[in-house]
Amino acid sequence: MEPLLKLQDYTIRFATPDGDVHAVTGLDLDLAPGEKLAIVGESGSGKSQCWMGVMGLLARNARVSGRAMFGDRNLLGLTQRQLDAVRGAEICMVFQDPMTALNPVLRISRQLTETLEVHRGAGRREAEKQAIAMLERVGIPDAPRRFRQYPHEMSGGMRQRVVIAMALLTKPRLLIADEPTTALDVTIQAQILDLFQDLVTETGTSLVMISHDLGAVAGIADRVAVMYAGRIVEDSPVDDLYERPAHPYARALLQSIPRVDRATADIRPIDGRPPSLADLPRGCSFAPRCGYRTDACDAAVPPLADIEPGRIAACFHPVHRHTAADSKGSRT
Amino acid sequence: MILYSARRAALMDDAARAAPKGRSLAADARRRLMQNKAAVFSLFLLGLVIILALAGPWFISHDYETPDWGALRSMPSFGNGHYFGTDQNGRDMLARTLYGTRVSLLVALIATLVSVCIGVLYGAVAGYVGGRVDQAMMRLVDIMYALPYILFVILLMVIFGRNVFLLFAAIGAIEWLTMARIVRGQTIALKEREFVEAARASGQTTFGIILRHIIPNLTGPVVIYAALTVPEIIVTESFLSYLGFGVQEPLTSLGTLISEGADVMEVMPWLLGFPALFLVSLLLSLMFIGDGLRDAFDPKDR
């Protein structure tokens, strides 16, 4: 099947007075229509910048290269006007903080119908009808009344529902959600994740969910791409990644998170910290923290390679065949 | 055991002494200021004006009060040694301008210091203690603001006679009001920061917190505002001198010189031009330095 979005050698650099910061380096990624992809990484891994770049929302000192093919259009080569026609209509984004996505001085009604009127040329009456229906769909009780309210009259969870409704109103082909539940409480987070799951399955929209939390995306993603220091280090189907991670970083990350459903007090932190994006090592970025490091790791960046059908990882010594027992974890 | 710990102490002391210096916020700000061309040029110009005002009079053959009877109302000329010309009484304008600059700078410096000292302490205490104390202290500031200060200065002058030090005090006593308000606002914001709560949790006293945590963190806004206060005070002094309440003859200030020069600018433009040139370059360079400091301390606000 033809991919919906194809990133090729996609690179983002920020020019700063202290030198270039390599936010994203040589990314290759395909997204199939209807697929639910999770992008997981720690802060500074480039996971958010990558998608801000696709949306054309980067800071002014950013230099983007490579290609981001959306159908037959390269998103990186579009003019501002062409991009405006895609953004908000075919690709929509949901951010971490719902308050930044909503205009505090406008009623919900106005903000919801505006996108429909602009992108779909709907009439006022028609737009309102659709908007209220969508609010009901995202689980807002008493939708016709809420429709007339201002954002500050709603709770955080409610606002995030409104933002999701706004993003889905134009029936986009791709929905990008950047840490959509991080600012929310556990019980609300579970509700919103369920909502995403249902809506995306129902509408056939492709979903990219960006998160730092391997727990939050486990139930929703088909595939998970793990990012480290601006590169994808592993891209695997969700079950494989959690059961038999191939990249030592993915494995170490899974071993470093405590589990609420287990009494074990054993977690293994990853020693050290990620490299500075202004000064990346010559070889594998994870090598300095890796228990499987050899000289080859310091000499060159390992390329993303097939390790099993449908799985790729950027490592000279993939660990997916190791059992939990012979784990070296991270270097101590 | 004792030996061991003593050796270890020595080792650790060495380690600490050899520890590299960190980059403080002030050092960062200095670096950013040095990258600002307008501010660096202004600093240079200001330095030049100050050196001229301080050292200049030593090198010129005329002083500021002795008339040169052979050169009354002389145009600027290299021939008779009056490079800036002379005034109606034959006094050398170069000497008078340099002395005027000295006096203006002195007024500005003292008045700014007075306003910083009173304003920072007053504002920090009001802001940190808060509640009723804050209310009372700030109402006092409001009342003083409401007094028409020109009238206030004139009254002082009428009662106590003209006196340079009274002038310093009067201007300083007005300027600290704004400083106190700025500092109070900043302090209220700082008080909510976690590191202040951390200091409280560490058992620091209220006075210790104000002294060690609040005031050092006010450096940015205070330095910026002080740099912008200096030109304001020079202008105020000039204005008061223009009205005739400034320094007394034969001592002079830039404001006095300008006010005298303005009366005769059609016939003797050099009496206005040179002091005005000094005043303008002083004011402009101080303004640019103030702006540069603001950018340097708050890079986000640009």
Place this chain on the structure above:
Amino acid sequence: MTAPLLQVENLLTRFEIALGMFRKPVGLNAVNDVSLTVAEGETLGIVGESGCGKSTLGRSILRLIEPTSGTVLWQGKPLTDLTPEELRMQRRDMQIIFQDPIASLDPRMTVGQIIGEPLAIFETALSRAERNERVVETMDAVGLAPEMINRFPHEFSGGQAQRIGIARAIVTRPKLVVCDEPVSALDVSIQAQIVNLLRKLREEFGLTFLFISHDLSVVRLISDRILVLYLGRIVEIGSKDAVFDHPAHPYTQALLAAAPVPDPKLARSRKHVALKGDPPSPLNPPPGCVFSNRCPKVRDACRTAQPELRAARTGQQAACILIEE
């Protein structure tokens, strides 16, 4: 029997919220009738969602926020009766670690000055060199290289800054440390480093922790006992295993069911939607049980009075009338 290290009885912290110039301020009980005891060397985990009053509880116990009523007994002596000066001297024994590691460090002070500040206050007999030695020792204990001593907070990453905050908290060898979401602002892999560091320090210095967090998995890792807070009230308190393996209160059950687990098969099969709606505003709590308007097992009796804590069969206490006496 010696008195427990910390004993809190009927603590209530009330905030007055001004609604505008012409309206009467409204009272909000951020901490409502909380009683607990903490034994020396024990770690009590305090969990709850945002706005449940868990941070206010920690600060009220330390009197960083003045509680409105109730008593805090510190080694059997009432802390709530101390004068500000007596309280200040007591602070060497009770410290706090904050959520935002960078914001809790004074940007104008060096690491050495920050860690040395409590020493300068409480151990005035120390010479400058001795104080420096203690600072370097403590830096070593929290995993900071001694050559960082002259650096400033903004030169550090979040994880390292949190180590500085921890060093400041333990430099006076306190007995109790309140950890207020100490790892929430950190990256996953760094969180594990800090949790392990806290566990190591607890062993080494015999510390007692009040560990406040919204993250149930982290709390499970480090705590001996768990306290679940909802709208300022204790809904469940008991040993870690009892609370996690056999939660007695419907709210605790819902929290545990909603907590994410890094296991796709389990995550897909779990039913999340046990709990509907948002927590009510603390300004306007529901009548009766605070949880009654969201509780899946609510009865009519729940809407009349707040239930007392009662013992569940599995050993913990929970404030729910459904628990059989």
